[in-house]
Amino acid sequence: MQCSQNKIGELIAQSFVAALLAAVLFLHFIGLHTVDQAQGLSISPEWNNFALCVAGVFVARFVFGVIGFLKAKPTEAKKPLFVLPTSHAFYNKVLLGLFIIVVVLPFTPVSSRYVLDVVTLILTYMVLAYGLNLVVGLTGLLDLGFAAFYGLGAYAFALLALQVGLNFWVALPVAAIIAGCAAFLIGVTVLRLRGDYFAVVTLGFAEILRIVLLNWVSLTGGPNGINGVPRPTLFGLSLERTVPDGFKSFHEFFGLEFSSTTRVIFLYYLVLALVVLVHILATRLRCLPLGRAFEAVREDERASEAVGINLTRTKLAAYVIAAAMGGAAGAFFATRQGFISPESFTFMESALVLAVVVLGGMGHPLGLAASAIFLVGLPEIFRELQDYRMIAFGAGMVIIMLLRPSGLFSKREPAIKLHNRK
Amino acid sequence: MEYFLQQLINGLTLGSIYALIAIGYTMVYGIMGMINFAHGELYMIGAFVAVVTVVAMNTVGVVAVPLVILAAFVFSIIVTSTYGFVMEKMAYRPLRNAPRIAPLISAIGISVLLQNYVRMAQGARVKPLQPMVEGRITLMERADGFVVSLSYLQIVIVVMAVVLMIGLTLLIHKTRLGRAQRACEQDIKMAALLGIPVERIISITFILGAALAAVAGVMVVLYYGVVDFYIGFLAGMKAFTAAVLGGIGSLPGAMIGGVLIGLIEAFWSAYISAEYKDVASFCILILVLLLRPQGLLGKPEIDKV
Numbered sequence: 001m002q003c004s005q006n007k008i009g010e011l012i013a014q015s016f017v018a019a020l021l022a023a024v025l026f027l028h029f030i031g032l033h034t035v036d037q038a039q040g041l042s043i044s045p046e047w048n049n050f051a052l053c054v055a056g057v058f059v060a061r062f063v064f065g066v067i068g069f070l071k072a073k074p075t076e077a078k079k080p081l082f083v084l085p086t087s088h089a090f091y092n093k094v095l096l097g098l099f100i101i102v103v104v105l106p107f108t109p110v111s112s113r114y115v116l117d118v119v120t121l122i123l124t125y126m127v128l129a130y131g132l133n134l135v136v137g138l139t140g141l142l143d144l145g146f147a148a149f150y151g152l153g154a155y156a157f158a159l160l161a162l163q164v165g166l167n168f169w170v171a172l173p174v175a176a177i178i179a180g181c182a183a184f185l186i187g188v189t190v191l192r193l194r195g196d197y198f199a200v201v202t203l204g205f206a207e208i209l210r211i212v213l214l215n216w217v218s219l220t221g222g223p224n225g226i227n228g229v230p231r232p233t234l235f236g237l238s239l240e241r242t243v244p245d246g247f248k249s250f251h252e253f254f255g256l257e258f259s260s261t262t263r264v265i266f267l268y269y270l271v272l273a274l275v276v277l278v279h280i281l282a283t284r285l286r287c288l289p290l291g292r293a294f295e296a297v298r299e300d301e302r303a304s305e306a307v308g309i310n311l312t313r314t315k316l317a318a319y320v321i322a323a324a325m326g327g328a329a330g331a332f333f334a335t336r337q338g339f340i341s342p343e344s345f346t347f348m349e350s351a352l353v354l355a356v357v358v359l360g361g362m363g364h365p366l367g368l369a370a371s372a373i374f375l376v377g378l379p380e381i382f383r384e385l386q387d388y389r390m391i392a393f394g395a396g397m398v399i400i401m402l403l404r405p406s407g408l409f410s411k412r413e414p415a416i417k418l419h420n421r422k
Numbered sequence: 423m424e425y426f427l428q429q430l431i432n433g434l435t436l437g438s439i440y441a442l443i444a445i446g447y448t449m450v451y452g453i454m455g456m457i458n459f460a461h462g463e464l465y466m467i468g469a470f471v472a473v474v475t476v477v478a479m480n481t482v483g484v485v486a487v488p489l490v491i492l493a494a495f496v497f498s499i500i501v502t503s504t505y506g507f508v509m510e511k512m513a514y515r516p517l518r519n520a521p522r523i524a525p526l527i528s529a530i531g532i533s534v535l536l537q538n539y540v541r542m543a544q545g546a547r548v549k550p551l552q553p554m555v556e557g558r559i560t561l562m563e564r565a566d567g568f569v570v571s572l573s574y575l576q577i578v579i580v581v582m583a584v585v586l587m588i589g590l591t592l593l594i595h596k597t598r599l600g601r602a603q604r605a606c607e608q609d610i611k612m613a614a615l616l617g618i619p620v621e622r623i624i625s626i627t628f629i630l631g632a633a634l635a636a637v638a639g640v641m642v643v644l645y646y647g648v649v650d651f652y653i654g655f656l657a658g659m660k661a662f663t664a665a666v667l668g669g670i671g672s673l674p675g676a677m678i679g680g681v682l683i684g685l686i687e688a689f690w691s692a693y694i695s696a697e698y699k700d701v702a703s704f705c706i707l708i709l710v711l712l713l714r715p716q717g718l719l720g721k722p723e724i725d726k727v
Contacts, residue, residue: 021504021507021508024500024501024504025501025504025505025508027501028470028471028474028475028497028501029470029474029539029540029543029544030543032474032477032478033543033544034473034474034477034544034545034549036545036547040477040550040551040552041473041477041549041550041551042477042481043474043477043478043481136523142523142526189708189712190708190711190712192712193711193712193715196457197666197711197715199457199526200457200662200663200666200707200711201707201708201711203659204663204704204705204707204708205704205708207659207700207701207704208701208704208705211697211698211700211701212698212701215697215698347655348534351530351534354527354530355527355530355531358523358524358527359527388542390534390537390538391535391538391539391542393531393534394531394532394533394534394535394536394537394538395531395535396531397527397528397530397531397534398512398513398528398531398532398535401513401517401520401524401525401527401528401531402513402516402517402528405517405520405521405524406520406521406524
């Protein structure tokens with residue numbers, strides 16, 4: 001009894017310290033609120049909010065302490081929060097189930113323009129995540145500038161479609177190839193670098209590209225971006241209400257009433273097809289010698305070099321394929337939005353895709369799907385909360401890392417095993 | 423010649439600020455081998471605290487400039503150090519044994535969190551501040567009226583940065599704490615075995631880095647007079663570039679790197695292109711990494727199998 005009283009006293013003291021720290025942290029930001037006025041800044045203190053926040057920290061620290069105290073007491077072994085099934089066959093089934101849900105979604109009663117838009121966004125990030133996963137998850141290179149290829153794909157697509165007049169089905173692969181070529185040029189120079197240095201240089205390249213996009217006004221429109229990126233067509237049929245000369249529109253051809261959701265659904269299936277394509281590519285790649293080499297390089301560069309794997313060439317292949325996928329996603333983004341500007345390809349974008357990959361556990365595609373839903377879908381659904389949304393996003397990234405430092409689905413199965421062990 | 427001299431002065435001022443931020447990166451990297459991505463945000467926090475302190479003191483009725491500036495420095499250092507301490511304790515310490523990428527993601531999360539927290543608490547608009555220290559020394563005057571001048575504030579910034587760096591160097595080389603820090607940098611496991619309180623040293627390192635970033639933040643507020651919630655990212659990137667340029671993990675390297683980046687930026691925007699001034703530092707970063715990956719003063723990395 002004495003002991004537990006001491007513990008509670010200690011806990012209160014700790015909570016007090018936490019509240020004190022919180023008071024220091026919050027004073028200048030929540031307590032002393034600044035207001036813009038004609039003669040400059042002035043202060044309008046918000047002591048109520050301030051007190052509330054500090055008290056909140058005190059209570060939270062105390063509650064967490066009590067929970068920890070109660071948890072530490074029982075002698076039974078610590079159980080993990082939830083046990084994930086370990087077999088990949090199970091994951092594959094879940095993934096297939098998810099795929100079927102996504103395929104039939106537009107024809108279910110829950111479907112609406114909003115739902116389809118959110119899922120389309122999630123799927124776009126899935127394409128990006130598949131690409132980056134090749135570099136980060138499979139080959140073990142940390143790329144902090146993936147948005148560069150996303151942006152490059154988008155701008156290449158927009159310029160090809162608007163200035164060269166290429167049709168969507170030609171411009172998309174060309175945009176992907178351009179992103180891949182850019183990755184080749186960058187990769188040749190920087191892939192010699194290791195670890196964190198590589199990460200920083202990729203970040204540097206992404207920033208350079210963004211600044212160039214922002215300043216090369218005659219080509220990219222600068223901060224105003226490019227407007228009126230053409231929408232995709234289906235076998236030459238436009239999905240717009242008004243159709244340029246020489247084209248037929250989808251609804252006229254089939255004698256349907258014009259409906260703007262037709263285009264949304266079309267884009268939805270388009271990106272779904274893209275996801276399926278990159279999924280097949282990524283899974284088949286793991287069975288090729290090249291894919292095996294990726295994993296070998298990740299596990300041990302030295303050893304894989306010793307068995308005759310060309311390090312630079314292998315890394316370059318991963319980097320280029322990933323960039324092409326990123327470019328394709330960018331092209332899709334451009335055609336869906338109809339408008340692009342450098343604002344869409346900031347470091348935040350790279351960080352978001354990287355977070356999807358890392359949270360996904362850098363292993364099974366199901367992890368990518370789950371973390372894309374979590375990181376892209378949830379913030380989109382809570383868009384009304386505005387600023388809180390981004391705070392929660394940052395906090396969520398930290399909390400998930402603390403809870404599951406190696407990702408949601410962290411079990412990594414090698415592509416091939418010598419003997420099938422139990 | 424006159425134009426060149428003026429750019430030199432501007433570059434040195436800017437460089438001193440970058441150097442102070444770069445030290446935080448290099449110290450954390452030296453001990454933990456990790457890029458503290460949220461370090462730029464600490465600088466932003468420091469700048470914000472300074473603005474709020476100055477405005478608050480003016481509202482209360484304290485207008486004596488030296489007192490206000492002193493208060494800005496004191497509050498900014500205290501608050502920013504607390505942020506550094508809490509950040510390390512909550513977001514990085516639990517990940518000590520996690521895969522290498524985990525603390526990096528956590529740091530990016532912290533960075534997003536802090537930016538949006540400040541934006542929500544204090545608004546997204548740029549916060550302006552009246553210049554407090556005015557007056558300048560005219561060094562030279564060209565025939566066409568171009569004046570090379572050195573403002574008092576520039577002198578204060580450079581002198582203060584130099585004093586802080588000398589102080590820090592002494593701290594690292596002459597005190598018990600500095601010895602413990604150097605031990606942790608060499609071999610953290612061995613240091614722990616020899617009874618050095620490693621966790622405390624890491625905390626102190628974060629606090630020191632944050633305090634220097636806070637000083638840089640206050641200086642920027644005094645120098646430019648504006649601050650917004652987004653300044654941390656770019657400044658952080660440039661300071662990191664400076665740390666890499668000087669050789670990451672090396673303290674004098676970070677100082678030299680910072681000054682060099684400041685100079686490069688000043689001359690680039692003066693002679694080549696002001697729009698592309700941010701490109702300059704990234705180009706330098708890439709070139710340095712390709713030609714001399716260990717940086718100017720860094721030790722080459724030995725690859726152990």
